[in-house]
Amino acid sequence: xxxxxxxxxxxxxxxxxxxxxxxxxxxxxxxxxxxxxxxxxxxxxxxxxxxxxxxxxxxxxxxxxxxxxxxxxxxxxxxxxxxxxxxxxxxxxxxxxxxxxxxxxxxxxxxx
Numbered sequence: 001x002x003x004x005x006x007x008x009x010x011x012x013x014x015x016x017x018x019x020x021x022x023x024x025x026x027x028x029x030x031x032x033x034x035x036x037x038x039x040x041x042x043x044x045x046x047x048x049x050x051x052x053x054x055x056x057x058x059x060x061x062x063x064x065x066x067x068x069x070x071x072x073x074x075x076x077x078x079x080x081x082x083x084x085x086x087x088x089x090x091x092x093x094x095x096x097x098x099x100x101x102x103x104x105x106x107x108x109x110x111x112x
Contacts, residue, residue: 001030001034001076001081001084002081002084002085003030003081003084003085003088004027004030004031004034006085007023007026007027007030008027010023011023011024011027025054026092029053029054029055032053033050033053033073033076036049036050036053037076037077040077043074043077043078046073046076046077047070047073047074047077050073050076051066051069051070051073055069055095056095056098056099061098064094064098065091065094065095065098068087068090068091068094069091071087071090071091072084072087072088072090072091075087
Protein backbone atom coordinates (compact mmCIF):
# COMPACT_ATOMS: atom_id res chain seq x y z
CA UNK A 1 0.00 0.00 0.00
CA UNK A 2 1.57 3.24 -1.16
CA UNK A 3 0.01 5.13 1.75
CA UNK A 4 1.91 2.97 4.24
CA UNK A 5 5.17 3.68 2.42
CA UNK A 6 4.42 7.41 2.42
CA UNK A 7 3.63 7.47 6.15
CA UNK A 8 6.73 5.41 6.98
CA UNK A 9 8.81 7.96 5.08
CA UNK A 10 7.16 10.80 7.00
CA UNK A 11 7.77 9.02 10.30
CA UNK A 12 11.46 8.53 9.54
CA UNK A 13 11.94 12.30 9.27
CA UNK A 14 9.44 13.46 11.88
CA UNK A 15 10.89 15.55 14.71
CA UNK A 16 7.65 16.16 16.63
CA UNK A 17 6.96 13.44 19.20
CA UNK A 18 3.22 14.12 18.92
CA UNK A 19 3.12 13.79 15.13
CA UNK A 20 5.42 10.75 15.26
CA UNK A 21 3.01 9.03 17.65
CA UNK A 22 0.04 9.81 15.39
CA UNK A 23 1.96 8.39 12.42
CA UNK A 24 2.76 5.17 14.32
CA UNK A 25 -0.90 4.79 15.28
CA UNK A 26 -2.01 5.41 11.69
CA UNK A 27 0.49 2.88 10.37
CA UNK A 28 -0.85 0.28 12.79
CA UNK A 29 -4.41 1.01 11.62
CA UNK A 30 -3.45 0.72 7.95
CA UNK A 31 -1.68 -2.59 8.55
CA UNK A 32 -4.79 -3.81 10.37
CA UNK A 33 -6.87 -2.79 7.35
CA UNK A 34 -4.64 -4.90 5.11
CA UNK A 35 -5.39 -7.90 7.35
CA UNK A 36 -9.11 -7.14 7.37
CA UNK A 37 -9.17 -6.88 3.59
CA UNK A 38 -7.70 -10.37 3.26
CA UNK A 39 -10.38 -11.78 5.57
CA UNK A 40 -13.39 -9.72 4.43
CA UNK A 41 -16.20 -11.52 2.65
CA UNK A 42 -17.06 -8.38 0.67
CA UNK A 43 -16.77 -4.60 0.66
CA UNK A 44 -19.61 -4.11 3.14
CA UNK A 45 -17.98 -6.45 5.66
CA UNK A 46 -14.65 -4.69 5.19
CA UNK A 47 -16.17 -1.23 5.71
CA UNK A 48 -18.01 -2.40 8.81
CA UNK A 49 -14.98 -4.02 10.43
CA UNK A 50 -12.59 -1.30 9.23
CA UNK A 51 -14.76 1.34 10.86
CA UNK A 52 -14.06 -0.06 14.32
CA UNK A 53 -10.30 -0.24 14.62
CA UNK A 54 -9.75 2.78 16.84
CA UNK A 55 -9.95 5.75 14.50
CA UNK A 56 -10.73 7.79 17.61
CA UNK A 57 -9.95 6.77 21.20
CA UNK A 58 -12.21 3.84 21.98
CA UNK A 59 -14.03 4.62 18.71
CA UNK A 60 -16.21 6.94 20.81
CA UNK A 61 -16.22 9.71 18.17
CA UNK A 62 -15.66 7.57 15.07
CA UNK A 63 -19.26 8.12 13.99
CA UNK A 64 -18.35 11.78 13.41
CA UNK A 65 -15.91 10.59 10.73
CA UNK A 66 -18.45 8.40 8.99
CA UNK A 67 -18.57 10.01 5.56
CA UNK A 68 -14.84 10.53 5.07
CA UNK A 69 -13.98 7.21 6.73
CA UNK A 70 -16.38 5.26 4.52
CA UNK A 71 -14.98 6.92 1.39
CA UNK A 72 -11.46 5.99 2.46
CA UNK A 73 -12.40 2.40 3.34
CA UNK A 74 -14.18 1.85 0.03
CA UNK A 75 -11.11 3.14 -1.83
CA UNK A 76 -8.87 0.90 0.27
CA UNK A 77 -11.02 -2.14 -0.48
CA UNK A 78 -10.94 -1.34 -4.20
CA UNK A 79 -7.18 -0.85 -4.04
CA UNK A 80 -7.40 2.51 -5.80
CA UNK A 81 -4.20 4.17 -4.55
CA UNK A 82 -5.01 7.61 -6.00
CA UNK A 83 -8.50 7.70 -4.54
CA UNK A 84 -7.12 6.37 -1.26
CA UNK A 85 -4.59 9.22 -1.06
CA UNK A 86 -7.27 11.86 -1.60
CA UNK A 87 -9.69 10.17 0.81
CA UNK A 88 -6.91 9.80 3.40
CA UNK A 89 -6.15 13.52 3.28
CA UNK A 90 -9.83 14.30 3.90
CA UNK A 91 -10.15 11.71 6.68
CA UNK A 92 -6.95 12.85 8.34
CA UNK A 93 -8.05 16.51 8.25
CA UNK A 94 -11.48 15.76 9.73
CA UNK A 95 -10.03 13.48 12.38
CA UNK A 96 -7.45 16.07 13.47
CA UNK A 97 -10.15 18.73 13.64
CA UNK A 98 -12.08 16.51 16.06
CA UNK A 99 -8.96 15.70 18.08
CA UNK A 100 -7.87 19.32 18.34
CA UNK A 101 -11.42 20.36 19.16
CA UNK A 102 -11.41 17.96 22.10
CA UNK A 103 -8.04 19.22 23.30
CA UNK A 104 -9.01 22.87 23.03
CA UNK A 105 -12.36 22.60 24.82
CA UNK A 106 -12.04 24.00 28.34
CA UNK A 107 -12.81 21.57 31.10
CA UNK A 108 -15.29 22.99 33.61
CA UNK A 109 -13.78 23.44 37.05
CA UNK A 110 -15.77 22.67 40.18
CA UNK A 111 -16.84 25.66 42.23
CA UNK A 112 -14.65 26.30 45.28
